[in-house]
Amino acid sequence: MVKELLTGNKATAYGAMLARAQVIPAYPITPQTTIVERIADLISEGRMEAKFVKVESEHSAMAAAVAACNTGARAFTATSSHGLALMHEVLMWAAGARTPVVVVNVNRAMGPPWSVWADHQDAMAERDTGIIQFWCENNQEILDTVIMAHKVAEDPDIMLPALINQDAFFLSHTSEPVDVPDQEMVDRFLPPFNPKEKLDVDDPKGFGSLVMPPQYMEFRAKMAKSMDMARDLIRKVDREWEELTGRSYGGMMDMYRCDDAEFILFGAGTMMSTAKDVVDDMRNEGRKVGIARLRILRPFPFEEVRYLADRVKAIGVMDRTYTFGQGGPLYNEVNAQLYNHTNPPFTKNYVIGVGGRDVIPRHIRSLFDDLEKVQENGYGEEGEIHWWGLLDGSTPKEEM
Amino acid sequence: MPGTMDEIPITPINTVNSTVVKTGGWRAFRPICDTEKCIKCWSCWKFCPDVSIAISENGPVYDYDHCKGCGICANVCPVKCIEMIPENK
Numbered sequence: 001m002v003k004e005l006l007t008g009n010k011a012t013a014y015g016a017m018l019a020r021a022q023v024i025p026a027y028p029i030t031p032q033t034t035i036v037e038r039i040a041d042l043i044s045e046g047r048m049e050a051k052f053v054k055v056e057s058e059h060s061a062m063a064a065a066v067a068a069c070n071t072g073a074r075a076f077t078a079t080s081s082h083g084l085a086l087m088h089e090v091l092m093w094a095a096g097a098r099t100p101v102v103v104v105n106v107n108r109a110m111g112p113p114w115s116v117w118a119d120h121q122d123a124m125a126e127r128d129t130g131i132i133q134f135w136c137e138n139n140q141e142i143l144d145t146v147i148m149a150h151k152v153a154e155d156p157d158i159m160l161p162a163l164i165n166q167d168a169f170f171l172s173h174t175s176e177p178v179d180v181p182d183q184e185m186v187d188r189f190l191p192p193f194n195p196k197e198k199l200d201v202d203d204p205k206g207f208g209s210l211v212m213p214p215q216y217m218e219f220r221a222k223m224a225k226s227m228d229m230a231r232d233l234i235r236k237v238d239r240e241w242e243e244l245t246g247r248s249y250g251g252m253m254d255m256y257r258c259d260d261a262e263f264i265l266f267g268a269g270t271m272m273s274t275a276k277d278v279v280d281d282m283r284n285e286g287r288k289v290g291i292a293r294l295r296i297l298r299p300f301p302f303e304e305v306r307y308l309a310d311r312v313k314a315i316g317v318m319d320r321t322y323t324f325g326q327g328g329p330l331y332n333e334v335n336a337q338l339y340n341h342t343n344p345p346f347t348k349n350y351v352i353g354v355g356g357r358d359v360i361p362r363h364i365r366s367l368f369d370d371l372e373k374v375q376e377n378g379y380g381e382e383g384e385i386h387w388w389g390l391l392d393g394s395t396p397k398e399e400m
Numbered sequence: 401m402p403g404t405m406d407e408i409p410i411t412p413i414n415t416v417n418s419t420v421v422k423t424g425g426w427r428a429f430r431p432i433c434d435t436e437k438c439i440k441c442w443s444c445w446k447f448c449p450d451v452s453i454a455i456s457e458n459g460p461v462y463d464y465d466h467c468k469g470c471g472i473c474a475n476v477c478p479v480k481c482i483e484m485i486p487e488n489k
Contacts, residue, residue, distance in 0.1 A: 209413070218408045
């Protein structure tokens with residue numbers, strides 16, 4: 001194991017190299033571009049044995065990756081924001097065709113107004129495609145997750161594509177020390193991809209062809225079943241990775257100091273790293289606070305949410321995006337799990353950090369203060385969905 | 401057709417060969433080649449999207465079990481020796 005100083009994008013490229021991805025169809029987009037550049041370098045330097053396919057769009061990138069998977073090759077690609085949106089149709093295809101392509105998405109705001117900064121709108125819009133979604137908070141987690149995601153996605157019982165999310169610039173362009181595992185160890189962990197059904201000129205079959213109504217529903221039910229089965233596999237793969245490297249990401253959810261916590265903030269990505277630091281400080285002051293960080297969005301970690309619901313007084317859900325007309329997406333997801341739960345805790349939605357706006361320690365502390373207050377006295381003037389730090393006077397000036 | 405969930409494969413694949421599935425019944429217009437005028441350039445053979453034209457000494461031979469009558473062969477023919485005849489005539 002070698003420790004290197006890597007950006008999130010370089011960690012992504014190293015992950016693909018160590019996973020022995022064989023076909024990389026990719027199209028550059030800010031802030032993902034250096035992933036594509038680094039992978040092209042690794043191939044030209046002879047460090048990575050893969051076919052790099054230059055394509056004319058993200059739609060084509062994903063289509064080529066699906067086709068590569070159909071031949072039995074391990075396929076990897078990366079994109080961001082509008083690029084992911086352009087892939088949308090083929091994400092559906094990859095899931096339905098049961099081709100376990102692994103895609104890294106650098107989370108970036110959707111335009112207009114044009115923005116290249118961190119925001120979770122792009123990935124949240126792909127919740128219904130049938131793609132497994134991993135979310136990362138640091139560069140080590142990105143590298144590890146690329147390898148783990150291949151193992152989960154390619155399992156014969158799962159066979160679904162996987163999306164790995166990392167925040168634009170906060171991770172993609174920020175260098176951190178990253179342990180680069182030995183190839184030999186990764187090979188032991190991740191066997192070669194060997195799907196049951198492959199394109200074969202000597203035994204021609206139609207892939208993804210027409211089925212009639214009496215069968216379509218069964219294929220979708222099988223997808224649903226595989227997605228549900230992925231929960232246990234993700235937990236198992238996380239434990240296996242921990243045995244090899246000492247690193248675990250919590251299985252389905254990353255819970256930080258949640259055991260005896262009364263107030264919890266739940267959210268995704270890099271802002272939760274900041275939140276963990278704040279929780280350490282507040283714990284020293286005797287406050288019973290904790291952080292639940294989204295690790296897997298699909299399949300949704302409903303057992304983990306209910307585990308927390310049994311223990312805490314209130315959950316504040318931080319959303320770095322919005323579902324127009326229906327609150328923050330994570331807020332919806334959490335509340336949906338609590339409706340049929342006995343004595344659900346109080347919940348409030350904080351829309352925060354949208355479009356790359358900084359989320360700093362003072363904000364996290366303010367959210368905890370607000371959560372304690374509204375849990376006691378009920379929602380204030382702002383209601384249950386609070387756009388935190390909006391320039392409309394709703395957030396106290398000293399807390400912005 | 402598989403009858404239970406267990407019999408349905410995880411990957412949606414069709415194992416029935418396309419030679420068995422006859423799509424010629426979709427055709428509204430039938431291509432007919434005037435082999436006297438044909439110059440054997442094989443543009444029709446090259447452009448046929450359904451691989452329904454075979455090469456012969458006398459000109460194109462149509463596989464009417466699979467030709468859907470799209471008319472691309474007639475359109476690309478440089479000497480216009482392929483005519484599209486309505487099937488109901």
